[in-house]
Amino acid sequence: MSDSQSGFGRLPAMSRYALIAIGVLVLLVAAVAVLSGGGDDGAADDGAASQFQDQTSTEGEPMSEEEREALLDEAGIAPEPDAATADAYLAALDAIDPEIDGDDPESAISRGRDTCRTIHDHPDDRAQQIEQTNQRFTHPDHPDGWGRETAERILDAAHEHLCPSY
Structure with missing residues (x-):
């Protein structure tokens, strides 16, 4: 033309x-x-749990902590662990391999909570849970994950300490 x-x-x-x-x-x-998220107010995304931060109940009143926790649980989002729970989870990871949480325990906890979501979303698919855990937990010395056996142990630690009700 x-x-x-x-x-x-x-x-x-x-x-x-x-x-x-x-x-x-x-x-x-x-x-x-x-x-960049279509013009939100510049706030960083704090993860899936943040969508429940400012919710109101069906009556228009602010949501109670119990209602919020119930919604998070229903969505498969494990609650933030208290200090004792976090310490027990991190100790379990250290028993598997001290490099798993490395110098970033907050990241290990976040990954563990994400693993809980996988457990919730795929309750009858252990192979999927292990595969997702292996992909989620990486390290500079283990860029492809820790392998099936270690991923299974990490999965069990997250399940036991962060989301035993799933």
Whole structure:
């Protein structure tokens, strides 16, 4: 298709380039907006549990802690562990291999809670639970995970300490 057939032939060359530049700019702005979450207030995503932070009950009153915990449990999101539970879980990981939690116990706890979601979502698929755990728990020395046997032990530690009701 020639420029005269497309309608660009009637525009001076500089106008064509300006239109193309504006089109590219609009696409870039749209792509950035989509990739950054579409213009939320700039707050970082705190994970799936954050969607339940400011919920209200069916009566329009603020949600009680019990109601919030029930919703989280129903969604398969393990509650934040208290200090004793977190310590027991981290000790269980250290007994498997001290490098699993490394220098980042918060990350190990977060991964454990994510593992609870897998247990909740796939209660009868132990192989899926192990595979997801192996993919989730990586380390610079173990970029492909710790292997099936260790992943199974990590899975059991998360289940026992972070979400025994699943």
